[in-house]
Amino acid sequence: xxxxxxxVAAILQTVSFTLDKVVLSLKRVDFRTYTGVSFPLSFLVxxxxxxxxxxxxxxxxxxxxxxxxxxxxxxxxxxxNILFYRALDHDxxxxxxxLSLLNAVLVIIVSGIVFADERNFSIxxxxxxxxxxxVWSHWERHHIKIARDTLPYVCWALVMAPISALIxxxxxxxxxxxxxxMARTGILAALFLFIFRDAITKVPPRALRLLIVTNVxxxxxxxxxxxxxxxxxxxxxxxxxxxxxxxxxxxxxxxLKERPSWKRSLAFVIxxxxxxxxxxxxxxxx
Numbered sequence: 103x104x105x106x107x108x109x110v111a112a113i114l115q116t117v118s119f120t121l122d123k124v125v126l127s128l129k130r131v132d133f134r135t136y137t138g139v140s141f142p143l144s145f146l147v148x149x150x151x152x153x154x155x156x157x158x159x160x161x162x163x164x165x166x167x168x169x170x171x172x173x174x175x176x177x178x179x180x181x182x183n184i185l186f187y188r189a190l191d192h193d194x195x196x197x198x199x200x201l202s203l204l205n206a207v208l209v210i211i212v213s214g215i216v217f218a219d220e221r222n223f224s225i226x227x228x229x230x231x232x233x234x235x236x237v238w239s240h241w242e243r244h245h246i247k248i249a250r251d252t253l254p255y256v257c258w259a260l261v262m263a264p265i266s267a268l269i270x271x272x273x274x275x276x277x278x279x280x281x282x283x284m285a286r287t288g289i290l291a292a293l294f295l296f297i298f299r300d301a302i303t304k305v306p307p308r309a310l311r312l313l314i315v316t317n318v319x320x321x322x323x324x325x326x327x328x329x330x331x332x333x334x335x336x337x338x339x340x341x342x343x344x345x346x347x348x349x350x351x352x353x354x355x356x357x358l359k360e361r362p363s364w365k366r367s368l369a370f371v372i373x374x375x376x377x378x379x380x381x382x383x384x385x386x387x388x
Contacts, residue, residue: 104333105342107326112346114323120353121316126191128309133187134301136313141183141291143317148284151325157278159285168276175269176289178262183290185255192251202347204236205263206340207373210380212264213336217271220337224383232376239369267336270328279328283321341381344374 125131152159164172189198207229213220273282295302305313330339351370354360 104330105338107333108330108339108342109345111323111326111330112343112349114319114326115346116349116353118316118320118323119350120357121312121319122187122190123354123358125309125312125316126187128306130303130306131309132301133184133191134298135303135305136191137183137187137294138298138302139305139310139313140317141287141294143314144321145284145287145291147318147321148280148287148325151280151321152284155280157281159278159281163276168273171269171273172285175266175273176286176293178266178269179286179290180293181258182255182262182266183294185258189252189255198252198255202259204233205259206344206347206377207232207236208260209264209267210337210340210377213267213271216268217336220335222337222380222383224380228376228380228383232373235369235372235376239363239365267331271331271336274328274332279325279332282328283325287321338381341377344377348374 122136126133126136163169186198211229214222327339327343330343334342348370351367355362
């Protein structure tokens with residue numbers, strides 16, 4: 103039943119991302135207000151999960167090798183969330199999700215190189231095809247077209263997504279996913295409250311209700327995603343979680359009424375097919 107972890111996470115994250123875009127479209131709510139309010143809410147949800155399931159939480163996990171990895175994970179998450187929600191505040195949801203697929207491809211490749219239990223070189227060709235498809239979908243008039251506010255997130259994520267995945271896999275050797283996410287969001291909540299203290303004004307009641315719902319969903323989704331990393335490995339988790347960007351892209355078209363792009367729609371199909379073929383070839387050669 104471990105395969106259900108990333109699938110359920112994908113569904114929850116789809117609803118959460120769609121609500122994120124709705125919240126950021128409301129007056130008096132920008133990415134600074136969003137992140138400053140959301141992470142304390144996420145920490146409270148994680149705290150409730152922690153007391154409900156009571157996983158182990160040895161203080162030794164913050165020392166030595168795993169302590170350094172934990173600090174690295176927090177720093178990467180801090181900058182990634184700032185850049186992501188800044189991009190989402192100014193760009194289309196479907197656009198960002200299309201670009202995010204390239205991150206998954208790189209994570210699969212790097213994971214296969216670094217970890218023996220993830221290694222399967224039959225994924226390299228499908229992953230390369232998927233990468234080319236994503237670049238092609240943004241190629242207009244002899245250059246790649248990416249919104250100005252989205253470009254910093256894309257550049258950062260391409261480098262840091264594989265590193266973040268490797269760190270998470272290592273941390274989950276000793277950490278319980280619930281405990282890890284509680285500790286991570288606790289520190290991030292404190293940092294975001296300090297960084298965006300001037301931007302956190304009185305949030306409209308409608309926005310606050312949506313923020314509570316979206317943070318419950320995304321917190322549970324991340325915990326389930328980490329359980330997938332722990333039980334299935336990075337590659338299998340991402341292959342199953344690839345349902346999420348496809349669902350988000352559909353939501354951006356049918357719910358948020360964003361204009362579909364035939365090139366990006368085709369790129370989605372190619373990327374998803376490439377990931378599926380990589381899994382099929384991998385299981386056949388295992």
